[in-house]
Every structure is written in C-alpha cells, then in structure tokens.
Amino acid sequence: MAGVQVSNLSRSFGAHKALDDVSIDFADGGFYALLGPSGSGKTTLLRQIAGFDFPDSGRIAIGGESVERVPVEKRRIGIVFQNYALFPNMSVADNVAFGLSVRGEAKAVIADEVQRALDLVQLGKLGSRRPHQLSGGQRQRVALARAIVTKPRVLLLDEPLGALDKALRVDMQIELKRIQREIGITTIFVTHDQEEALTMSDRIGILRDGRLVQEGPPEEIYDSPKSEFAATFLGDANILRGDTTGTGIRLPDGTTIAAGAGVSLAAGTKASCAVRPERIRIAIDAGVPDQTYANLLKGQVSKRIFAGNNSTYFVERDSQTIKVIVQNTGIERLVEGQDVMLSWSPESTVLIAAS
Amino acid sequence: MAGVQVSNLSRSFGAHKALDDVSIDFADGGFYALLGPSGSGKTTLLRQIAGFDFPDSGRIAIGGESVERVPVEKRRIGIVFQNYALFPNMSVADNVAFGLSVRGEAKAVIADEVQRALDLVQLGKLGSRRPHQLSGGQRQRVALARAIVTKPRVLLLDEPLGALDKALRVDMQIELKRIQREIGITTIFVTHDQEEALTMSDRIGILRDGRLVQEGPPEEIYDSPKSEFAATFLGDANILRGDTTGTGIRLPDGTTIAAGAGVSLAAGTKASCAVRPERIRIAIDAGVPDQTYANLLKGQVSKRIFAGNNSTYFVERDSQTIKVIVQNTGIERLVEGQDVMLSWSPESTVLIAAS
Amino acid sequence: ATAADVHVLNWKGYGADEPWAIAAFEKATGNKVVNDFFNSEQEMLTKLRTNPGLYDVVMINAAFNDQAMAEKLIQPIDVSKLPNYADISPDKAGSPMLVRDGKVYGVPWVWGLTALAINEKSFDTPPTSITEMWNEAHKGRVVIRDDAVEAVQFGAIATGQNINDIKDMEAVKAKLTSLMPQIKTFWSSENDWNQMVASNQIDIGTYWSGSADRAKTHFKLPVSLVIPQEGAVAWLDAFSIPVGSKNVTGAEAFINYMIDPKFYVEWVTKVGAPVSANTKAVEALPEDAFNRKVMGDPDVAKRIQFQAPITDTQREAYLALWQQLKVDVK
Amino acid sequence: MQGATASRSGLRSALPLLLPAYLWLTVAIFLPLSAMVFFSFMTDLPLSGKPWAFTLGNYAAFFSQSLYPTLLWASLRLGLEVTLWCIVIGYPAAYVLAKVLKGRSREAIFLLVILPFWSNGLVRIFSWAMVLREGGILDTALNAVLPFKINIDLMYSYPAVIIGLVHSYVPYMVLTCYLTLQAIDDSLIEAGRSLGASRLQMLKRVIIPLSMPGLVAGAALIFVPVVGSFMEPRILGGRTGTFYGTVIEDQFVAVFNWPLGAALSFILLAVVLVILALAAPVLRKAA
Amino acid sequence: MATTRILEWLGRLYIWLLLAFLYLPIIIMALMSFNVSPFYQLPFEWTTEWYAALWQNEQLISATRNSLEIAIITTIISVVLGSAASLALFRYDFRGKKILQALLFPPIAIPWLITGTAMLIFFFGVGIGRGLLAILLGHVALALPYVIVVVSARLQTFAPELEEAARSLGANQWQVTRRVTLPWIMPGVIAGGLFAFAVSFDQFVVSYFLSTPGQTTLPVEIYAAIRKGFTPEINAVSTIIIVVSMALMLFAARFFKFGGGK
C-alpha cells in the first residue's frame, strides 16, 4: 500500500549536486537503510520524500501515486530529524501528542497512546519536562516517539538512534523493528552504524556524492561489493590491486590471488581484490597447506588494536598494510613485530573492476 | 600541566541528581572516554568542567588549580557540543577562526590555521558556506575544527563523531589522537561507540544515574567488569546467575561454572558470572573434552544475526538466551534449530557479586 | 446634524463652549449645542471644506471672512432674526470684511488686541514701549507666538509701519532678527503662556488681550496687558453660518445669544474675555473694567491697527521669513 | 535548506495571508497618500476652488531655499542622535531582560517598560517640562544634594528635545532587541566563551550580529518617525525647536499650502528610504 | 561565578534605573493630578478636586471610552492582520516581496500630520467621512507596520524545521501556525500588540483630523483642553489609566508567560 518509488531524482544547491539521478524502489513495508559518507545526500533525499524540499527533476511516488502535488501533511509520513526539531514550547508529552491531537483524536486516547509511546522509548516519567531539560539522547527518543505514535505509512529516520548508548540502541532497534513489522510501515533509515544497518535492514542503499552506488540486501552488499568504495564503506576491506588473471589478480610482486566472487574480467586489465579482514587467517607458520585457504601472503604484525570482542592486527607486507580481525576468544594473541602468514579462501575474495 | 581533577561533584536539577558525588582524576595529556546510558550525566559533567554550569558541591581543578573563580574564557578549554552550537551568523571559516581571532592572532596566521584545521576535517573547500548549508556530519566536523584549532589545554568532546560515517570517523579518530598526542591535550570524550571508546582511550569511566560505576583502562574494564551493569554496558556479556562456589557459581539446574577472573566471594552467596559472547566456542558436538574450555553448556540455536565481520547466535537453554559471537570467516555456519554445545574457559568468566 | 442640534466651530475655551453659557442657551431655546474646535484659521477653513453640512455656526476672524466667502463656505445671514444685531457698533457691523454686496456674512462678536503682556513680578512699573522686548535685562525671558503673520505684523509695529501695508520688509526682518536672542520659546496656546508665568520663567511677551484678561481673572496669575505706545495689532472675531447648515434657526439663535450683553458680562466676570462688538454689552460692564476703560479709551483706539485680509502669497512670504528667522537662531 | 522551503509556492500561498493587511493599508494609507502625491505636483489645491495646474515647483522649492536642506539635515542628525541614544540605553536593558533576569520578574518588567508608552504623549512632554525647567525637579533635586549652587535649565533646548524623544522611543529598542536576544541559544554564548572570547567580544562578534534583526527593526521604528517629528521639538525645543517636521506642519496648518507640505514630506520619505536601503546591506553584512 | 553575580546585580540595577527614567514623567503626572495648581506650580498642595471634576466631565469620560474601545479593536485587528502578513513574508518567496516590505515605511516615515490630512481628504472624497469608524480605519493602518516589523524581527529567529516537523505529523497550515509558530513568535506578537495599542491610544494627529464633535478620542480632548488651559483632570484621567493598565498587566504577567520560554 505504501511503498516509495523515487525515480531519477536530482537536486542541486547552487553548483553542488546533492542528488544526482537517484532511483530507488523502497518496497512496501520494507526496512531500508540508507548509507553514505557525510554530505552524500541522505538527508536531502529524505527531505524530498517528505516533501520539505523539491527535486529539480525526477519523480516520487508513495503507494504508487505521484506525490508532486501532495503537501507534506497529506503524505502520512513520520520523520525523525537529524537535529530532532522538537517543539520548544511544548512539554515532552505534548510533543508526542501533537500528531494525534491535530488529527482530532479523543483526549483520553491521546493520553494513552502518548504514554505507551513514551514508555516504549523509556521516557515514561519525563512527559512533563520541556525539551531543553532533556539530555541529548532523551531528546532523540522523544523525536522517535513523536514520529511513530501516529502510525505513519512511511517512516523517515535520519540517524534516529545516533545519540543513544549501545544498550538503549539495541532496545530501540528491536522496538522499531517490531512496530515496523506490526503495522507494516515502510521505513527508510539513515545510519552511520554499520552493525545497525546490517542487522536491521531488508535492503541497503549506498549513496556517494549524490549518486546511488550500490543497492541490495545487506549480505549481498557485504559479500559482493561492486566497487572498492562499496567494499570499504560498508564493513572493512583489504584492497589488493594488480592485473586480472581472469579468475583473480597478479600482484606487482608476482603473487597471484585467486578470487571466487565478484565480476569476471578479461585477463590483463587492471583490477582489485577485496578481502574482509575477518576472513583472513593469521598464523605464525604456514601450517598444512590447505586448499580452502588458497591465498597466501607473508607479513609482519605492526600493531594490534583491541576493540572488545575482537582485535585488529595490522600486518605489513610489500608496503601495504593488511588488516586482519581476530575474535578475542581469550587465547593465542600475537605480538607486534612477529612474522606471520596470512591466508584466506578464494570464496572470501571479491574481484572488482579497477575504478 | 593540565590534568583535570573533579572531586565529589554533585549537581541536581530539582529533585533529579544529574551528578552524584563523582570524583575522577583525568590525567594530564590523557585520553579519557566517558560512557554511560542516555541521561546518566555525561554532558552535565562536561558542563561543570567547562564552567557553564556550577556544581552544588564538590571541586574542580585544572592543572592543579581550583577553577571555581576562573571564568569559562580563562579556562582554555575546547569543547564540541552535542548540538554543535555553530555561530549561524558566521561562515564556516569564521566559525573556526573565532577562537584565534578573539585572541588577536594575525590575520594571515589565522587564515593559515583555519585552512589547516578545515583540511584536517576534510572540509577544506566549504570554508565560505554558512552552517545552515551543511549536512549534519559536516556541521559536526566544523565544530570539531573550531574546538581544536585553538590548541586548548583541555578538550571536552560530547559525541564529537556521532554523525560521521565509519570511514570518516576512523580518519577523525586518528587525527584526534595525533593532535592530542602532539600537543598533549587532556581529552575527555563522550561517545556511544564502544569500539571508539575502547580503541582510542587511555582510560574509560562509566557513569550511571549520575554516579561513577567503574573507571580504568579499557581492557581492564572490558575484561574485569565489577558489576553486571559494567559488564553489559561496555561490550556484550552473558550473565549467568547462581550461588557462589567460591571459584565460580552453581546454576539453578546444578551445572557449575568455573570463573577465573573477578572478585573472590564467600561460598553460598548469590553471584553472577559474566561471559563475553566472543569467548564462547560453539560446536555441534562437545568434541574432545578440553581443560581450557572447562565450562560447558548445551543449547539450541534459535537465531543468527549477521553483522558484517561477525554473526551473533542466540542459543536457548534453560529459559535463558545465550549470545555467541562468531567471526564470519566464511565457513561453518550453523543453522537455526540446531543443537549445539557451548564451551568457554574459566579465564573468560568473570565472577561478580550479585547486585 | 439633527434639527435640534447646533454645531459650533470655534477656538477651544473661547466663550462658546463655556458650560454655564451652553446650559443657559439650551434652556432658553431647546437647542442642543455641540462644540468642535480648531487650532488655526487654516484648520477652521479645512474643516468647513471637508465637512459640508456639519456645522451651523462658525467663528471666523474677520480677516479670513473674505476667503470663506470666496470659497462659498458661508452663507448670508438674515440679521433681522438677530435682535441684538442692532446694538453692534456700526463701524464693526459695517466692516467691508464682513459685508459683501449688501449681504451680511459675519456678525461681529468680539474684538481684541495682540499686544504685550507682562509678568507683574518682573516689573515695578509696567513698561510703555514695545522696545522693552529688546531690553537686555529680559534676555531669555521673552516669548512671542509661533505665528508668522502675527510675528511679522508685530515687527511692522515695532518699526513704525502699517501692518496691512508693509513697505520695508527688510526693516521688519532686521528688527525681528535682533529680537530672536531674547526669546525663550515660542508660545502656541494660552496654556503655554500661563504655565511659563506661573513658574516664573518669563518677563514679557506678545499676548492676546482676552487671554491676558482670562489669565488674571480666571487663573489669578500675575499677568497684565500692556498696549505699547507704538500700537498693537487688533482683530475682530465674527460669527458666520456655513453653507449647508441644517439648523439655520438654531444658528441664528445661538449667534444672537453670543452677542447678548447678559452673556458677555457673565463671560467677562467669570472667565475673562476680549471686548464685545455690542456697544450695549460693553456699557453693561463696570465703569473701570479694563475692556471698557482701557480698550474703550479713544487714545488706545488711535494706536491700534485692525488686521485686514492678507493674500496667500503674502502669508507664504511671511511664513518663509519667519521660518528663516527660526532656522538662523538654531 | 531553509531557502528551499521558503520559495516553495510563492505568491499564491502568500496572498491569503497578505491580502487583508495590505488591502487595509491600501485603503487607509496608500490611496490617501497617493492623493497627496498628486497634490504635491499641483500649484493649488482643488479643494479651495481656485484654478490649479501641474508643477514641479514644490519640489524645486526644496532646492531653491537653503532653509529646507538645512532643516532636513538637522532632522536627520536628530534622528540619528536619538536612535543612537536609544540603542545605548535600550540595548543593554534588553540584554539584561533577555539573558540575565529569569522567571516571572522578566515578564513583569517587560510590560513595565511598555507601559509609559500608553500614557499621553503631550502629558508626558508637559511632565518633562516640569522636570527640566529652571526651578524644576531636576534643578531642585541637584541643588539639594550638591554643595554648590547651579542653575539647570534644560527646558527649551536641544538636549530637552533629545531627552523627550529618547524617552518616547526607547521602549521600541528595548522590546525589539529583547525579541531577538531572547531567541539566542545559550549554547552559542557558551561555545564562544569556551573559545576564549571575553564577554565584550561575545557581544560584538556573536550576540549583536544575531540580534541584528531586532536592532534594525528598533532603529527603523525610531529613526524614521523622529526625523519627521514636530510635536516634541516644538514644545521642548523652544527657540531651537525648528526642524523639518515643524516646517511641514506649518505648511499644512499655518498657510494651507498642502502641495508644498506634501512635496516636502515625500522628499523626506525618499531620503529616509534611501538611507534605509543604503544601511540594509551594511547591516546585513554585520549580521 | 562571582563576576557573574556582580554583573547580574548590575544588570538589575540598570533595569531599575531605566524604569526610573521611564516613569519619572509619569510619576510627576500622577503627583500633579493631586496638586491644586493647574500650572504645575509648587509648592505642592494636596487635592482630589481634579478627580471629582473628572467625574463630572462627561466629554472627557466618553472620549476616554472611545479611545479605549478603538485602541482595543485596533490592537486586535492589527495584530491578527499584521501577524498573518509577517508569516507570509517569512514563509514565502515571491517577486515584489522587497517592495511590500518597503511599503511598510511610508506610514511610519511620513509625518502623521500628512497621513492624517491625506486620510481626511481621501475619506471625504470616497464617502467614508469622519467619525469613530474612520478613526479605527486609520489607526489600524498606522499600527499595522509596527506589528509587521516587530513580528518579522521575531520570526527571523524561528527555526523552519519546526514547521516541517509539525506538517510531517499531519498538521495543516493553520494547526502548524497556531500550535508551533505562534507560540514561538508570541513575544513578538505581544510586543506588536502593545505597540499597536500605544499607537492608537496615544494617537493624536490622525484622530484629530478624523474625529467629529461627539465622536472624539482622549488625545484629541487632551490637546484641545491643553490649548484652553490645562486642567489636571487630564493628569487625573491619565493616572487612572496608567494605574489600571499596570494592575492589569502585572496580573497578566503572573498567569501568562509570554517572555518566550525556551
């Protein structure tokens, strides 16, 4: 009933193209994550869908109907602004009640719904506060409660959980998913938290400089990035560059890397292989040659960075640093300066045309 | 020269204690991460140090001297506000230049420094824009540039990188660390990004409801949380509750869990064991009994969530869900419904007094 | 204006709005008086022009009657309906300013002087000459009305000229220029004058005879009128009936009442007033009354010069001169 | 991003909101003034029944007599001085109201500042006369406390005009500045001070620029009418109280030369608008 | 912290000094309404005769009533129309906007004397004539620019995304205005209203031209009275008005927060 189609959308600010011919089909009831570097046009795109701003060209349809002439208030959207945009003159409860009350709901119904929404964002007791009396994360949650309480057809969320700590964030993610599923809201979600994007969304779109660079289900994008940018932007990746052999590449020093995923390329052209750091096995010796871990590189550990459930090893080889993520299982830690052998499977290696 | 000591700081808003007897010694030139749930008092603490707000009781010293009578502008601090607080009437460059220019630096020097700072936050070309013409992440970077360009003694950062994508965030983290090291700025840093806190800081303090619950170097807090709250707030943890055996606990079903870390407790009292999900080995069969992985539990996989470089398995046992993180090495994925054996070492098990 | 209302346009506080008088008139005739006021003759004319049919009676300085007639703002008056008209002194009643083609357009009411008045506290003996205004001893304590025509005519008198035919404008200008440094401020209403005297801020200044009388009689201020030996400006105020009046009968009754001796005596005694144009009215005053003894003095009559109508061009020239003088002292 | 929203639907959406106000202004001000413009090109008013013709003479009169430019200049100076005094006196008060006082007392004082405005202008001027004249309140009070005798007679002088006008107009400045000062987010001030800016520097670099819309509105609401004022100068200025406004008044009241008076007024209006137009970019740059 | 306190204290002191300046003539006016001398003569001699006289002065009382009525209606109309126009000028961009904004200045810049005369002639010409209605017509027009200028100044500080947020929640233009925009600009609207009231209530020149006998306002009455010989009845009525409005306002301030809570 309320998928969102944007087709060939462009929007410029002066000479700067904030959106450049973007087409995305946001499926009805889907959960769509919008990723992209700072300034890539995510907020601009949401503003076009909401109807706050108008494209220079291109079309937007909600629920199959063009919304060119539909004013914001008729689009039945919910939006969480990057800067919250809470009404400073209203209490927290009144902020949340706003959407229901302009719709003319009964007082008692409103009070009920508002309390439920506030409880949901764990602010049940702060209803009478004014926004300026709240902490950053509390404000963000009010914005979220305000947007969802009206049960909109489309939810546009611009980093809605960015100011929340991990635990609360996870709680909110779960609630958001639940609501979205229950009412079948089409949700478009901007986030800089990769894990969030990967775990929550049905599909992900990556914007760069106003253009859509890749779009698809999370695992597909993660496992088969189509560009070096996509590979390194979503998740981490080691990029090895060389000449294609057809099924892989040959590095400048002659080592060949076999690739089991990605495009097929004519031999001889320049190409890259992308390997996720967590896919690389790091060992002190080469061990038994293993057909699965066919790609082999030697190197020396230069640094280890502890990051909680895993650590990243920085391994130097042939003037390139290769990152390897190792889960912190509590044993077998490598020390800096150690010579190591890196190995990974061709299936973990994505062949990418040089960009 | 400019460590920050806060001693017994309390600050209430009406009946609500936003800070409750907090004492922390922020070492000179150190990098200190302040963590805590939304509304726990992080911003409030920074505001006391900056001198925007005054404690009801307690003392603050910067560089060994009490700052009670030192006005904000004499404290030589740099601050990045949660809401950026850019001057809307000035261009980006003028915002960044502000601190230098009120100090009366020469025009040429200012222009130079400003350009350097803007380049550093990758906004070299946007100097002439007004803040309202920037994206969220761009604004945040201007705020960061503005705070560091004056080379303050103390840098107070309230989620300074929250609106940035991962790649940019990592770049900024590196720059921040470099600057902080080069000039030896004492940095106090609020973040909700756990990895950021763990990788960047020398020490971490965790606030909860205005109180300091634990404080120490990242790995120490991560490996030896002193409370269930600390264990689950920083990183993820499975909490198993039972009666102490002295060196571990006995679960309600009789299974004993051996703990190699944490406090020692008198046998018989209630206690918990915290185990990090990444420390647990998950296998289809028990395999060869292994002294190292002495703790064993049986369960059934109910869900797997893909999160890029790792996946989390939710394993049900005895009405408790145990989370297990498994690095996505590209092989051996378990399916939902599968019976599995979980095992982990006593060293990975932290004994915590019941709270 | 309904038939029973008489709409009167006059200066504020100038007889026609005295509450006791109105009450008496209303009681006697059954008409109800509605007063409206103007602050300058020009304004009076504008009010007549923009409110045809609103007013029944208007008080016009005879010097302006000409203009009102020319613009057809006022109508001839059937003086046979005014019993008191017969007692108007013939020289006033026959004034060519009020009578045109044998028709009476204005009924003379009162006449008075723009002369000098002094603060009695500042003089042991009243001055006799207009030159007192230039006396260094009064520097900064002299006032003159902020009115170009009056100022220029005052200058004419000070330079011994005919106010209605000023030959030597340069002399007037020079005389007034030398007066400027003496001036404290320019007054524009009786109240200005009275307040300044009350707070002892001034010694001497130009003033209207009726107003000086009111200041003394009604407000008990130490003010007395001086008719300088060089002469003074005299004016004649008359009542007219505007074209379009809806209550001519009421208007006639009101005008007749205004020139009635009984009203006049009461006015002079209670409030203070100029000299009535009705000889019987003046004779009804006590022998030694100022308006009878001094104003009626033939010697005075010789010294004073009645204002004649002036043309727009003259008026504008006077204003230009006056403004220039004021700018020059800034 | 706000530009885009603003330009959205343009005149058609604006019209229903604009129309009532501008229609009213048209009927009650613009049309009457247009008639005046028309008059200003006439030799005589048709009202007086005299023959009339078109002329530029009324405008030429302004330039042919040094009197008018001199007075216009004096009036502009008066306007400027009064405006500056209002800024000097009113801005700090607005700042204190907006940023220092908290709670209920603020609302009360806000209202108290306006209240004198509601009293009659003439009555106020007369009261000032009582204060300023020799032997008045100021004179008496000062002589009561000072060991030596002085004569304070400010009445009928240029300072008296300034005092009277500042008194009449300063509430505009207080209130318009308050409106914009109050809206400045405290965190901006905090940010500036954390960067080492003193209070004075903050004022100059951040607070004044951000409150500029209020300052400009206040200045316009003061400067513009003061330049044309005639009542206060006439009554309080005495001998020195002749200004451009008073000579315009004379044309209307004393000699019935409306065409000249109207021409003088429109010259005043033109000069004022040119000044506002010239000031606008400078002010916008400062803001 | 200490400096902050001192500055705060100085700030308060300053406000009181300003109020003293603003109220000095008002206090004198009030005192003189109890003084025997109609010429502000000292020494002060206490009397309430002027209040008694005022009570008898039907003309003054009816003029006061007219003034109050006209000022209140003027305030309401000009605030509504002016705020609406300000909103339009703030929200929308269109050609000729600059001109509309510039058009606000003639009513302020042209001396009221000229405007008043122009109105008199024009209203006479088109048959509106004079009287209370004409006065009201004129007052609203004079007050409108003040309201628009003041409300616009406040609107400049408004964050447009608040309107966007409200609309996204389904609020129509009117609801957005009433519930989000208006509360923010309320201090401006109130200040505009207070100005409008002052412009009307203290309006002499325009009222003077447009009033007719019987249909007149207080300032016109006062002006006329002053020419005759000032009576302290005018001080008395002014004092009553100020005292009553002060009471009303302080009462309002207690219950109504319009200083613009953050």
Ligand SMILES: Nc1ncnc2c1ncn2[C@@H]1O[C@H](COP(=O)(O)OP(=O)(O)OP(=O)(O)O)[C@@H](O)[C@H]1O
């Ligand atoms: N002006 C105020 N009035 C009342 N309560 C306040 C005020 N300012 C802050 N608080 C409360 O104090 C507590 C601490 O706020 P603080 O802003 O320090 O939280 P925080 O740790 O920075 O949270 P977040 O991560 O969400 O930004 C919160 O519960 C907040 O609601």
Ligand SMILES: Nc1ncnc2c1ncn2[C@@H]1O[C@H](COP(=O)(O)OP(=O)(O)OP(=O)(O)O)[C@@H](O)[C@H]1O
């Ligand atoms: N009003 C404007 N004028 C000029 N440029 C603008 C304006 N608004 C946005 N931009 C530019 O358009 C680009 C896209 O902005 P947008 O806000 O959509 O970025 P974003 O993807 O949301 O970034 P972020 O993650 O930092 O919020 C940015 O480079 C920004 O600087």
Ligand SMILES: NCCCCNCCCN
């Ligand atoms: N306050 C009323 C004074 C009336 C005096 N009339 C004098 C006319 C002089 N031209």
Ligand SMILES: [Mg+2]
């Ligand atoms: Mg954005």
Ligand SMILES: [Mg+2]
């Ligand atoms: Mg915070």
